Amino acid sequence: MELKRSQELFEEAKRYLPGGVDSPVRAFKAVGGTPPFITRGKGSRIFDADGNEYIDYVCSWGPLILGHSHPRVIDAIKQAAENGTTFGASTELEITLAKMVTTAMPSIEMLRFVSSGTEATMSALRLARAFTGRDKIIKFAGGYHGHSDGLLVKGGSGLATLGLPDSPGVPKSYTLNTLVAPYNDIEAVAQLLHKYSGEIAGVIVEPIAANMGVIPPQPGFLESLRQLTIDNDVLLIFDEVITGFRVAYGGAQSVFKITPDITCLGKIIGGGLPVGAYGGRRDIMEMIAPVGPVYQAGTLSGNPLAMTAGIETLKVLSQPGNYERLEKTSAKMEKGIAEAAVSLNCRLRISRFASLLTVFFTDNQLVDFESVSGADTAKFSWFFHRLLENGIYWPPSQYEAAFISMAHSDEDIQKTIEIIGMALEHLKD
Numbered sequence: 001m002e003l004k005r006s007q008e009l010f011e012e013a014k015r016y017l018p019g020g021v022d023s024p025v026r027a028f029k030a031v032g033g034t035p036p037f038i039t040r041g042k043g044s045r046i047f048d049a050d051g052n053e054y055i056d057y058v059c060s061w062g063p064l065i066l067g068h069s070h071p072r073v074i075d076a077i078k079q080a081a082e083n084g085t086t087f088g089a090s091t092e093l094e095i096t097l098a099k100m101v102t103t104a105m106p107s108i109e110m111l112r113f114v115s116s117g118t119e120a121t122m123s124a125l126r127l128a129r130a131f132t133g134r135d136k137i138i139k140f141a142g143g144y145h146g147h148s149d150g151l152l153v154k155g156g157s158g159l160a161t162l163g164l165p166d167s168p169g170v171p172k173s174y175t176l177n178t179l180v181a182p183y184n185d186i187e188a189v190a191q192l193l194h195k196y197s198g199e200i201a202g203v204i205v206e207p208i209a210a211n212m213g214v215i216p217p218q219p220g221f222l223e224s225l226r227q228l229t230i231d232n233d234v235l236l237i238f239d240e241v242i243t244g245f246r247v248a249y250g251g252a253q254s255v256f257k258i259t260p261d262i263t264c265l266g267k268i269i270g271g272g273l274p275v276g277a278y279g280g281r282r283d284i285m286e287m288i289a290p291v292g293p294v295y296q297a298g299t300l301s302g303n304p305l306a307m308t309a310g311i312e313t314l315k316v317l318s319q320p321g322n323y324e325r326l327e328k329t330s331a332k333m334e335k336g337i338a339e340a341a342v343s344l345n346c347r348l349r350i351s352r353f354a355s356l357l358t359v360f361f362t363d364n365q366l367v368d369f370e371s372v373s374g375a376d377t378a379k380f381s382w383f384f385h386r387l388l389e390n391g392i393y394w395p396p397s398q399y400e401a402a403f404i405s406m407a408h409s410d411e412d413i414q415k416t417i418e419i420i421g422m423a424l425e426h427l428k429d
């Protein structure tokens with residue numbers, strides 16, 4: 001496989017864009033090598049500037065649950081574009097998508113559309129703080145909620161600690177109100193709620209952690225979290241930017257039958273265009289301007305093209321049988337990799353929830369950020385490059401989820417399993 005043209009473009013891009021990219025993971029720093037520059041996507045496939053074809057398991061990091069350039073979504077976007085791309089004024093499309101979202105997730109009585117997941121979580125925290133009149137929030141180590149200052153905190157692993165910024169440029173004072181607990185550790189949350197009683201506005205959580213690789217919640221974790229937050233009069237904020245409309249049409253909250261106070265959405269609800277949203281109980285949402293005093297605005301919020309792509313995506317998604325088929329495809333992938341690993345005596349763990357899947361090169365029981373941190377990233381890099389050379393575009397980091405879409409066929413999965421088997425053959429212990 002040749003990446004000559006991509007290599008040239010990457011060098012040129014680096015002169016104009018830091019690292020040649022607009023989002024760090026795209027530069028392949030974790031795995032090394034040249035990132036293919038993409039020219040086109042269709043269904044489960046993407047094509048690069050050298051004419052290479054890949055089966056894509058990144059799928060734009062989640063939005064493309066229908067695969068690339070789904071004909072219905074593309075047609076809808078084309079038609080919408082003919083009518084103008086943005087007005088900075090209201091359109092009926094916002095009502096249509098809002099109705100679809102509130103119907104799918106009854107915990108959301110009202111919502112506000114924004115332009116990214118980062119904006120959704122950032123605004124949800126502002127709202128939670130205003131509603132409760134408190135400043136502190138709890139997040140989980142390894143949980144990613146976009147790059148806003150107060151959320152750029154992993155915290156130390158192990159015992160719950162006060163948050164320290166992960167990035168230069170974030171003043172310590174901005175993260176002093178961010179408390180961090182290990183994921184799946186309800187006792188740590190209880191201790192924080194006790195220690196900072198009366199000071200905590202909300203707990204923000206990815207109900208299924210998918211930004212440290214896939215780590216599902218332990219049985220009872222989310223239920224206990226809901227009970228604890230109710231008991232302490234603290235808002236529960238589900239960050240369903242990845243899981244919303246992915247693990248089920250109603251998101252993780254429908255799978256676990258939990259009603260959060262606020263939900264953050266993004267990715268799938270924009271059908272491949274830039275979107276985010278946050279929503280929840282009416283009494284909370286009515287704190288937002290212009291009804292209430294909490295300011296939050298956006299020039300391109302509720303953008304007609306993004307609304308259209310979201311509406312069409314949800315329409316296709318809501319047809320019966322889709323999620324069942326996606327589950328079958330995803331289970332087949334998990335089973336195939338597991339069988340290859342066993343037959344080759346290869347030590348790894350496959351962590352899957354619905355169509356989110358991570359292959360971890362570790363023996364650890366995976367429950368939180370600390371337990372995933374021990375994974376063998378050198379092995380992963382080797383694995384990643386064998387896949388890429390053989391036409392499989394896997395996420396370029398050990399700590400990311402692979403996304404399986406409804407466009408992935410049984411043949412795609414079969415081919416992927418074969419190539420993964422070949423790669424694992426060289427990673428035998």
Ligand SMILES: *Cc1c(COP(=O)(O)O)cnc(C)c1O
Pocket residue numbers: 115116117118119121144145146147206211239240241242266267275276
């Ligand atoms: C992707 C993601 C975000 C951030 O969304 P952007 O649109 O990239 O700003 C927030 N939370 C979770 C759980 C995500 O996966």
